Amino acid sequence: MSFEAIIGHQMIIKQIQDSINSGRFSHAHLIVGEDGIGKSIIAKEIALKLLNKKENKNYVDIIEVRGARNKNSIGVDEIREIIKEANKKPYESDKKVIIIYEAHKMTTEAQNAFLKTIEEPPSGVNLILLCETIELILETIRSRCQTYKLNRLNSKEMKMYIEKKYLGLEEADIKQLIAFCEGIPGKCKSFIEDDNFKEIRNKTINILLEVCKKDRYIIKQYENFFSKYKDQWRDILSCFISYLRDIVVYKELGNKKIVINSDKLEEIKKLSNIYSFKELNEFMDIINKVRNNLERRINQELAFDIMLLNMQEV
Incomplete structure (x- = not known):
């Protein structure tokens, strides 16, 4: 997938592309939106673009951080590991991207521990925090990040997404999916699969x-x-x-x-x-x-x- 292939969020995607192409892309970003709205897809495309990679696969300089499955929060110990990773030099080039999923699960102590790294990350390191609820992110973190708020797709965009993702669905099924998913593409997979x-x-x-x-x-x-x-x-x-x-x-x-x-x-x-x-x-x-x-x-x-x-x- 590329930025051009993403359905919806076009104004935000253009803003991101323009800032990357002009060399003005900030070192810390906060992408906010409901689960299934497309945060991770946009974050991965940002990482690929920054590292000048064409193929969407795992790269050593794209670090994807997820909290432990058996924990409801991301604590100080996990953040210290992220900070340690941020301070390691990139392997393939002069850039590294760290994507933190469900950043809203960071405890207050973890966010405070992460503050200095977000404010002044090592050279060449870009941090992308994905969260569902911005209110759970400290104002001190928010103020140091470029924030993008993803809104739900409209009916036309959802129809385009469904027809592209699930070939051969009947019109009645497409209509039901559009109504049920309420503008959140990720809900389609749950409903169907x-x-x-x-x-x-x-x-x-x-x-x-x-x-x-x-x-x-x-x-x-x-x-x-x-x-x-x-x-x-x-x-x-x-x-x-x-x-x-x-x-x-x-x-x-x-x-x-x-x-x-x-x-x-x-x-x-x-x-x-x-x-x-x-x-x-x-x-x-x-x-x-x-x-x-x-x-x-x-x-x-x-x-x-x-x-x-x-x-x-x-």
């Missing part, structure tokens, strides 16, 4: 069908589900919101053609008869509140237990 995501979709619609029974066992019943997919809590909440929107729209208009989750149409119809508009709107408020709490790193199991309790009490 990920069996875990399929289970999340099935479980969330089942919860909506069962929560109306007001039985307390439902919380215990779904504990394992929420625990199993704790790292995909955003997908869980997105599925809830997507179904609730479909239920509201179908309940109001009765038009199955505008239902996003068309494969769940029978469940949508049933739920539109079970819940009132007031109850559906309260469900949305509950789920949005859970999203805000989880963004602030509230205990997930507790958050989902409270969510189900609140939904039962509506």
